[in-house]
Amino acid sequence: MDSQKKKHQIKRREILEKKKAIEEIIKAASTEKDHLVAFPPFCHYNRNGLSVYLESGSGEQLSSPTKHYIQTLLKVNMEGAYGPEWLTEEKIKRREMVAPEARYIFVREDPNAISTEISSLPENKEKHYCWIGEGNPVVGFVQYRFVVEEDVPVAYVYELQLEGRVQGKGLGKYLMQLIELIARKSRMGAVVLTVLKANLLATNFYRNKL
Numbered sequence: 001m002d003s004q005k006k007k008h009q010i011k012r013r014e015i016l017e018k019k020k021a022i023e024e025i026i027k028a029a030s031t032e033k034d035h036l037v038a039f040p041p042f043c044h045y046n047r048n049g050l051s052v053y054l055e056s057g058s059g060e061q062l063s064s065p066t067k068h069y070i071q072t073l074l075k076v077n078m079e080g081a082y083g084p085e086w087l088t089e090e091k092i093k094r095r096e097m098v099a100p101e102a103r104y105i106f107v108r109e110d111p112n113a114i115s116t117e118i119s120s121l122p123e124n125k126e127k128h129y130c131w132i133g134e135g136n137p138v139v140g141f142v143q144y145r146f147v148v149e150e151d152v153p154v155a156y157v158y159e160l161q162l163e164g165r166v167q168g169k170g171l172g173k174y175l176m177q178l179i180e181l182i183a184r185k186s187r188m189g190a191v192v193l194t195v196l197k198a199n200l201l202a203t204n205f206y207r208n209k210l
Helices: 001-032 064-097 169-187 200-209
Strands: 044-047 052-059 103-109 139-149 154-160 191-192
Touching: 001 139, 001 154, 044 169, 052 169, 064 139, 064 154, 103 169, 139 169, 154 169, 169 191, 169 200
Parallel strands: 154 191
Antiparallel strands: 044 052, 052 103, 103 139, 139 154
16 A cells, blocks of 8 residues: 555656646746747748748737737638637637737838839739838738647647738748747647638648648
């Protein structure tokens, strides 16, 4: 009986130690102010006629124009996939958007890239239709968090949203590769995300493009 009790105590101690180690990994990753600092070469994307740069953000420090942008782009990209459920889902996403643990990578147009496709396409007469704030127009974003899934620390991608005019240029794949690098550096065990079955475009992207 004493032997069994000792084994149980050892196992419990191991579980607690593992849990504590995971919590420390999550805490370290979540308190990092700017995950892009470690990857300077990845902060600019200049391919396929598209020239943009990246910057970090957090849910508790979003400006009013940035909140408006996120809400607008989510509605443009996701309302059709959610259908009648969008009104309820939109409220959830608004809460998720400003959570302290929410981390962002924002994609902004490069001001020096005047002649790129992003500004020369004829259908883009209202070039910055989502962004209404100051500074170079934002054209997309990634929202991610560091959480525990089935006893594994993971980088959970809550949103990967790009304006239609910058899709199909390899930017989405590039951003997911960057998230994987951030996850590896932060000692995460995986990158996780959820996709609606009705969102065929996103399903095809994650299954066939990555």
